[in-house]
Amino acid sequence: MSYxxxxxxxAVCPLDCPDTCGLLVHKQNGKIIKVEGNPxxxxxxxxxxxxxxxxxxxxxxxxxxxxxxxxTGPKGSGSFxxxxxxxxxxxxxxxxxxxxxxxxxxxxxxxxxxxxxxxxSVDGMDRRFFNALGASRLEQSICSAAGSAGWKYTMGFNxxxxxEDTVNADLIIVWGxxxxxxxxxxxxxxxxxxxxxxxVVVIDVHRNRTAQWADWFLPLYPGTDTALALGxxxxxxxxxxxxxxxxxxxxxxxxxxxxHVLAYPPERVAEITGIAAADIEKLAKLYxxxxxxxxxxxxxxxxxxxxxxxxxxxxxxPALTGAWxxxxxxAIKSNGGYSSTNDRALTRPDLRPNRRARTINMNRIGExxxxxxxxxxxxxxYCCNPVVxxxxxxxxxxxxxxxxxxxxxxxxxxxxxxxxxxxVLPATSTLENVDLYGSYWHHYMxxxxxxxxAPGECKSNxxxxxxxxxxMGFDAEAFSESEYDMxxxxxxxxxxxxLNGVTLERLTAERFVKLDMSPQADYLDNLPTPSGKIELYxxxxxxxxxxxxxxxxxxxxxxxxxxx
Numbered sequence: 001m002s003y004x005x006x007x008x009x010x011a012v013c014p015l016d017c018p019d020t021c022g023l024l025v026h027k028q029n030g031k032i033i034k035v036e037g038n039p040x041x042x043x044x045x046x047x048x049x050x051x052x053x054x055x056x057x058x059x060x061x062x063x064x065x066x067x068x069x070x071x072t073g074p075k076g077s078g079s080f081x082x083x084x085x086x087x088x089x090x091x092x093x094x095x096x097x098x099x100x101x102x103x104x105x106x107x108x109x110x111x112x113x114x115x116x117x118x119x120x121s122v123d124g125m126d127r128r129f130f131n132a133l134g135a136s137r138l139e140q141s142i143c144s145a146a147g148s149a150g151w152k153y154t155m156g157f158n159x160x161x162x163x164e165d166t167v168n169a170d171l172i173i174v175w176g177x178x179x180x181x182x183x184x185x186x187x188x189x190x191x192x193x194x195x196x197x198x199x200v201v202v203i204d205v206h207r208n209r210t211a212q213w214a215d216w217f218l219p220l221y222p223g224t225d226t227a228l229a230l231g232x233x234x235x236x237x238x239x240x241x242x243x244x245x246x247x248x249x250x251x252x253x254x255x256x257x258x259x260h261v262l263a264y265p266p267e268r269v270a271e272i273t274g275i276a277a278a279d280i281e282k283l284a285k286l287y288x289x290x291x292x293x294x295x296x297x298x299x300x301x302x303x304x305x306x307x308x309x310x311x312x313x314x315x316x317x318p319a320l321t322g323a324w325x326x327x328x329x330x331a332i333k334s335n336g337g338y339s340s341t342n343d344r345a346l347t348r349p350d351l352r353p354n355r356r357a358r359t360i361n362m363n364r365i366g367e368x369x370x371x372x373x374x375x376x377x378x379x380x381x382y383c384c385n386p387v388v389x390x391x392x393x394x395x396x397x398x399x400x401x402x403x404x405x406x407x408x409x410x411x412x413x414x415x416x417x418x419x420x421x422x423x424v425l426p427a428t429s430t431l432e433n434v435d436l437y438g439s440y441w442h443h444y445m446x447x448x449x450x451x452x453x454a455p456g457e458c459k460s461n462x463x464x465x466x467x468x469x470x471x472m473g474f475d476a477e478a479f480s481e482s483e484y485d486m487x488x489x490x491x492x493x494x495x496x497x498x499l500n501g502v503t504l505e506r507l508t509a510e511r512f513v514k515l516d517m518s519p520q521a522d523y524l525d526n527l528p529t530p531s532g533k534i535e536l537y538x539x540x541x542x543x544x545x546x547x548x549x550x551x552x553x554x555x556x557x558x559x560x561x562x563x564x
Contacts, residue, residue, distance in 0.1 A: 009451040014430035018441030032056035065426035066456025093471035105134035108378040115383035118435030125465040127347035147302035150312030156529035158337030168328030171290035177298020180209040223555040225310040231269030241288030243322030253537020295331040313550035339438030342493035369399025382410040434483035447507035
């Protein structure tokens with residue numbers, strides 16, 4: 001089917017951003033001439049960032065890869081020669097078979113992240129392929145893993161306040177998130193709340209754009225967020241600003257926490273955080289006396305060696321005041337749980353012959369590529385550029401330069417990682433694919449259908465892994481499903497009641513469909529923690545050898561800089 005026609009087409013922003021904006025793509029003579037926001041989208045309402053506004057420059061860039069390439073010179077030299085897709089698939093499948101026979105399938109490692117947030121592009125046929133192959137698993141921990149773990153220990157469910165409801169808050173605390181630059185539509189809601197009289201407080205380590213926009217900016221030393229939260233709890237308990245009825249009904253460990261935070265008086269917390277004791281008292285009073293308080297927890301504060309505890313501790317605060325019972329109150333760390341799809345149907349873990357295959361942390365890829373026992377001998381990189389983004393860059397580059405490492409990279413461009421590949425495959429852009437998009441902030445599922453023909457010989461992740469699966473001789477049915485087949489299976493997930501009524505037919509007709517948020521009314525009565533309650537005291541953490549109560553641990557490297 002050709003998608004060369006002109007006109008205005010609905011689309012979805014694919015970037016790893018909470019807003020997941022609805023787009024309108026204008027085409028003329030078969031090319032994009034303008035990308036704008038879709039004013040009909042209920043949340044993003046036509047507003048988009050400049051990065052997306054210039055998407056056409058990326059899609060039509062003259063340096064896009066248009067055919068498969070085989071390396072002909074030393075790794076990193078950029079010397080490649082064109083080959084056919086038949087040759088590429090044959091060589092990749094042949095080498096993977098050889099490596100599996102000689103070193104075991106776990107010698108092969110996929111490396112990917114969310115360069116494209118489409119469900120099919122990063123959590124679909126690719127996962128099926130590596131499951132069927134029996135490859136090593138990749139722990140995708142480069143961004144939000146620590147904070148997600150901290151939130152989960154406290155709340156259990158990967159979801160919080162609905163964004164639209166935050167207009168009802170009279171106090172909004174943005175903690176460790178530069179939302180003016182990274183979550184622009186939450187700023188719109190905050191401004192609406194502000195017009196109703198709300199105050200916006202920003203807690204961060206430097207005066208970013210969000211701090212400049214706030215009514216009150218509180219700078220603190222990096223990695224001391226837990227101490228500040230514990231100091232606020234100290235005052236809330238001390239001054240009788242806690243909702244004791246809420247604590248008894250919906251939490252476990254509140255009495256233990258009450259005693260625990262006695263060790264965090266404002267004076268001590270001031271020394272730890274660099275925030276004046278009077279300001280800590282003022283913030284606690286604001287929070288404790290607010291009718292509807294909302295905390296937006298950003299990603300920045302989890303990027304420390306105590307980052308998970310930072311998020312866990314802040315996540316406890318709404319329970320102390322009963323903020324969860326107020327419309328717009330509570331907190332948001334991520335709302336991805338509401339839109340979770342049928343992962344097992346998409347990824348088919350039943351195809352995996354070695355259920356106990358090892359897991360390699362993506363942050364430690366440099367170390368993994370130096371293993372002498374059970375070495376990594378093959379890699380397939382997609383939706384990611386590890387030579388640039390992975391920690392310990394020189395070690396990573398050295399690892400990818402190994403001549404005995406067979407590496408495949410699937411991308412739109414000749415990235416720094418692709419320069420070290422043996423085979424480079426040309427990828428489609430998101431505007432040339434069928435895909436399903438959720439959001440880890442708002443509550444709409446969206447369907448992307450192609451608005452452009454794929455240039456040259458570019459293929460999607462879905463196509464590539466389908467071809468490889470069949471070439472390897474894996475289950476033919478599993479590797480022959482269409483994008484629409486997989487979307488149907490993704491949405492068929494009774495375990496997630498929020499997907500009720502979200503169907504492929506509705507998405508095809510409407511392009512974006514709101515989740516059924518009625519189960520949220522029982523949010524507090526169905527928390528998937530071991531106790532079924534908000535866990536101020538976590539026995540799971542205790543069993544894991546971690547502090548069961550929120551506890552401040554100083555950064556290992558300390559802090560020797562200056563605040564701005």
